[in-house]
Amino acid sequence: MPDIDVDAPGTVQLLMGNEAIARGALEGGIGFASAYPGTPSSEILPAIARVAKRMNIYAEWSVNEKVAMEAAAGASFAGIRSLVAMKQNGLNVALDFLATQIQTGGIGKGMVVLVADDPAALSSSGEQDTRIVAKWLDIPLLEPSSAQEAKDMTKFALDLSEELDLPCMVRIVRTVSHTRSNVKLGELPRNEKKARFSDLWDMYKPEMGKYLSEGSVLLRHDFVHQKLAKVPEKFEVSPFNWYVGPDKAELLIITSSCSWPYSLEAVRELKLEDKVGILKLGTTWPLPEKLIEKQLSRTQKVLFVEEIEPFIERSVMELVANLPSGSPHLTFYGKRSGHMKAYGDYDPVLVANVIASIMGVTYQPRDSEYGRKIEELAKVAPSRIMQFCPGCPYRAAFWAIKNALKIDGRDGFVNGDVGCYTIGELSAGYFQSRTKTAMGSGAGVANGLGNLGQFGFDQPVLAMCGDSTFFHATIPALISGIWNNSSFILLIMENGATSMTGFQPHPGTGTNILGEPAKVIDTEALCRSLGARVEICDPFDLKGTTSTLLELMAEGGGAKVVIIRRECELVRARRDKKALYQMRVDTDKCIGEECGCNRVCTRLFQCPGLIWDKEAGKAKIDEIICSGCGVCTDICPQGAIIKEAA
Amino acid sequence: MTVKTLTKEPFNLIVAGVGGQGNVLMSLLIGMALVREGYFIGVSDTYGASQRGGSVASHIRVSKDTQYSCLIPTGHADFILGMEPIETLRMLGQFGNPDVMAIMNPRTVYPPSVITGAAEYPDLDELVETIKKFSAKLWIVNATDEAIKMGNPIFANMILIGALIGTDVLPLDRKSLEAVLRERFSGKTFDDNMVAFDKGMELVRQ
Numbered sequence: 111m112p113d114i115d116v117d118a119p120g121t122v123q124l125l126m127g128n129e130a131i132a133r134g135a136l137e138g139g140i141g142f143a144s145a146y147p148g149t150p151s152s153e154i155l156p157a158i159a160r161v162a163k164r165m166n167i168y169a170e171w172s173v174n175e176k177v178a179m180e181a182a183a184g185a186s187f188a189g190i191r192s193l194v195a196m197k198q199n200g201l202n203v204a205l206d207f208l209a210t211q212i213q214t215g216g217i218g219k220g221m222v223v224l225v226a227d228d229p230a231a232l233s234s235s236g237e238q239d240t241r242i243v244a245k246w247l248d249i250p251l252l253e254p255s256s257a258q259e260a261k262d263m264t265k266f267a268l269d270l271s272e273e274l275d276l277p278c279m280v281r282i283v284r285t286v287s288h289t290r291s292n293v294k295l296g297e298l299p300r301n302e303k304k305a306r307f308s309d310l311w312d313m314y315k316p317e318m319g320k321y322l323s324e325g326s327v328l329l330r331h332d333f334v335h336q337k338l339a340k341v342p343e344k345f346e347v348s349p350f351n352w353y354v355g356p357d358k359a360e361l362l363i364i365t366s367s368c369s370w371p372y373s374l375e376a377v378r379e380l381k382l383e384d385k386v387g388i389l390k391l392g393t394t395w396p397l398p399e400k401l402i403e404k405q406l407s408r409t410q411k412v413l414f415v416e417e418i419e420p421f422i423e424r425s426v427m428e429l430v431a432n433l434p435s436g437s438p439h440l441t442f443y444g445k446r447s448g449h450m451k452a453y454g455d456y457d458p459v460l461v462a463n464v465i466a467s468i469m470g471v472t473y474q475p476r477d478s479e480y481g482r483k484i485e486e487l488a489k490v491a492p493s494r495i496m497q498f499c500p501g502c503p504y505r506a507a508f509w510a511i512k513n514a515l516k517i518d519g520r521d522g523f524v525n526g527d528v529g530c531y532t533i534g535e536l537s538a539g540y541f542q543s544r545t546k547t548a549m550g551s552g553a554g555v556a557n558g559l560g561n562l563g564q565f566g567f568d569q570p571v572l573a574m575c576g577d578s579t580f581f582h583a584t585i586p587a588l589i590s591g592i593w594n595n596s597s598f599i600l601l602i603m604e605n606g607a608t609s610m611t612g613f614q615p616h617p618g619t620g621t622n623i624l625g626e627p628a629k630v631i632d633t634e635a636l637c638r639s640l641g642a643r644v645e646i647c648d649p650f651d652l653k654g655t656t657s658t659l660l661e662l663m664a665e666g667g668g669a670k671v672v673i674i675r676r677e678c679e680l681v682r683a684r685r686d687k688k689a690l691y692q693m694r695v696d697t698d699k700c701i702g703e704e705c706g707c708n709r710v711c712t713r714l715f716q717c718p719g720l721i722w723d724k725e726a727g728k729a730k731i732d733e734i735i736c737s738g739c740g741v742c743t744d745i746c747p748q749g750a751i752i753k754e755a756a
Numbered sequence: 757m758t759v760k761t762l763t764k765e766p767f768n769l770i771v772a773g774v775g776g777q778g779n780v781l782m783s784l785l786i787g788m789a790l791v792r793e794g795y796f797i798g799v800s801d802t803y804g805a806s807q808r809g810g811s812v813a814s815h816i817r818v819s820k821d822t823q824y825s826c827l828i829p830t831g832h833a834d835f836i837l838g839m840e841p842i843e844t845l846r847m848l849g850q851f852g853n854p855d856v857m858a859i860m861n862p863r864t865v866y867p868p869s870v871i872t873g874a875a876e877y878p879d880l881d882e883l884v885e886t887i888k889k890f891s892a893k894l895w896i897v898n899a900t901d902e903a904i905k906m907g908n909p910i911f912a913n914m915i916l917i918g919a920l921i922g923t924d925v926l927p928l929d930r931k932s933l934e935a936v937l938r939e940r941f942s943g944k945t946f947d948d949n950m951v952a953f954d955k956g957m958e959l960v961r962q
Contacts, residue, residue: 476853485850491878492876716871
């Protein structure tokens with residue numbers, strides 16, 4: 111891909127939604143961008159970082175979303191436009207700051223809070239509709255439906271934020287942030303950026319002492335309402351809202367975000383363009399009330415199409431309840447009526463089926479006889495569940511953990527966390543992770559479990575985090591555990607990258623987002639300074655890792671740390687461009703099902719590079735997939751898996 | 757010869773494979789070439805969890821005048837570019853119709869359930885028969901085998917792109933792909949990829 115600072119206004123590029131946001135930030139003249147990686151938002155900051163030097167922008171991965179939010183606000187306070195990006199869970203982390211900052215006197219220069227939601231939680235621990243936060247906090251909300259709008263809205267939101275002296279939220283969903291589509295580029299500003307902080311304190315004047323959340327909070331909360339009251343007149347005429355369909359529609363669809371193209375396609379599929387109208391909204395808080403009222407007066411049936419929460423649906427209901435005439439003529443369809451599912455993501459067929467049922471027509475996405483037969487025949491394709499990559503140190507680590515817990519025999523278990531090791535709760539990690547919620551919560555939950563001795567609790571408690579997660583949210587949980595003498599072992603899976611989201615650097619890697627050398631925060635030294643017993647294990651040393659875990663579990667006592675240290679195989683392979691070992695199975699030594707090992711290699715260990723040759727009845731290396739880590743040599747009781755120098 | 761008009765409006769292409777095979781990059785290259793030709797394109801990228809050995813399908817939607825959503829409706833695929841057999845069948849099951857065409861790389865990637873013995877990988881000949889019967893046309897392209905002959909299995913992706921262009925279903929030709937590749941690769945890597953591309957074209961035109 112060409113970089114996002116192509117200075118060619120009017121030309122069309124194929125941009126991912128996240129890259130389009132980055133371009134919009136450039137067109138909006140930002141000088142500061144910060145984030146913590148989180149799918150589906152992770153590509154925004156790298157796109158900015160690649161052009162940061164040329165565009166005179168400061169970009170950083172912050173240690174977590176709260177710091178990212180605060181840092182971006184700091185820049186705006188000093189006169190530099192800023193963008194902060196995160197996924198929906200990240201906003202929860204950052205909310206303490208944002209919710210309070212809004213009730214100070216203002217933000218200074220334009221600041222956009224970009225949140226990428228993940229309907230259906232394909233890359234998240236849970237789904238969450240961030241739009242509600244914008245309404246709760248009284249900040250303007252924009253919802254892009256395409257990469258083009260992602261760019262245009264980001265720029266618009268920077269301008270609006272600055273005009274209102276209030277942060278603005280752009281909320282994108284996975285299917286827009288991770289979809290590439292056509293984007294017509296705009297002008298790149300070459301503005302002078304000059305940072306200087308200056309302010310005076312006067313609790314009764316919002317323009318003075320404005321960055322403080324003290325004294326005049328009640329007054330200042332009202333200022334927020336006054337600021338927001340200026341927005342509807344702008345949104346009424348916004349190019350991000352439009353209506354398509356007949357003058358008087360039998361059915362009016364009100365929709366936003368990716369549900370707009372789904373609705374459009376569904377109506378076209380059903381050939382109902384002359385009966386069904388669509389009001390597409392891009393500015394969804396505060397609502398463009400007059401625009402909505404106008405369309406409501408021209409129909410009798412209204413369908414709300416929006417993923418996750420009935421956000422527009424409820425807001426329109428509030429609006430309708432306040433109309434002088436009420437709405438006796440209107441029937442509403444949506445989540446409240448049970449027509450639209452209130453969880454997960456949508457698609458054009460789902461929307462077409464609902465429209466068809468309301469309009470009393472039938473919908474067949476394809477020949478039903480063909481569909482029935484091919485769906486049945488396709489069932490022979492076994493599904494693919496998530497697994498660790500070939501050569502992943504986490505597979506080896508979970509193998510050692512499983513064996514240690516089994517030998518210990520007291521029904522110990524792992525409190526998992528968010529990262530690649532999440533897969534430890536599946537068969538790929540031998541079902542060892544038994545709890546998992548939020549970033550850092552493995553150690554947090556272990557804090558409680560490790561202090562239940564007085565109730566007879568005697569199971570060993572392991573907690574897990576990645577090296578990036580350790581910095582993000584685990585350190586306070588570890589400190590609390592050491593302070594309160596909670597009995598758990600924190601396993602820090604140190605693989606030298608934020609792998610799940612795309613191998614971003616973190617405070618322990620020695621590089622920053624630009625790829626430049628940075629100070630290394632030494633995880634091991636930090637843990638030792640807290641007074642915890644710290645052990646280091648190489649997970650590829652299965653025996654050594656197992657025995658260290660056994661020893662620490664037997665010792666008991668307060669919180670301890672095991673750093674499970676081995677670089678992410680994908681990062682290593684990209685750099686070294688060669689395997690550690692050349693692997694092969696000695697077919698004389700492998701005695702297959704006769705062995706009595708229950709096919710420990712393929713039935714239990716489960717590496718995609720180590721497969722079962724059904725005809726020969728023996729294990730076999732898939733040489734295209736095998737990464738040559740050599741770990742499986744140590745699991746074969748016959749010594750039939752041979753590793754040789756690559 | 758290039759077909760300079762779309763054979764269908766919109767034209768819906770699925771690139772089906774397994775996480776890590778590289779279909780995101782393949783889709784990007786095809787999409788970039790189509791944007792240069794003036795079409796509206798939607799390419800869905802699948803990231804995160806799907807990188808770890810899951811089924812990965814990229815949807816590419818091509819239109820003369822409309823920015824479609826990134827999701828192809830059930831039964832609406834016009835072409836399936838299958839990098840792996842059961843992934844090709846899986847996509848046919850959900851998005852197939854009697855007019856769909858497909859290219860399939862017969863090289864298997866076993867799911868974990870097959871490796872452990874909990875599930876069977878379907879018989880390849882029967883699978884091919886099913887796909888043939890439920891599609892308008894199927895090309896079997898031994899992309900991985902050919903790529904290994906070239907010295908690196910990674911070339912399978914470019915062989916498959918060459919095969920796709922060789923079928924003339926898209927308004928693209930060798931030149932349009934060459935221009936996009938030149939921006940991405942240089943020197944021997946560029947040359948090798950073009951050799952792979954030509955190999956793919958040759959395989960569907962034999």
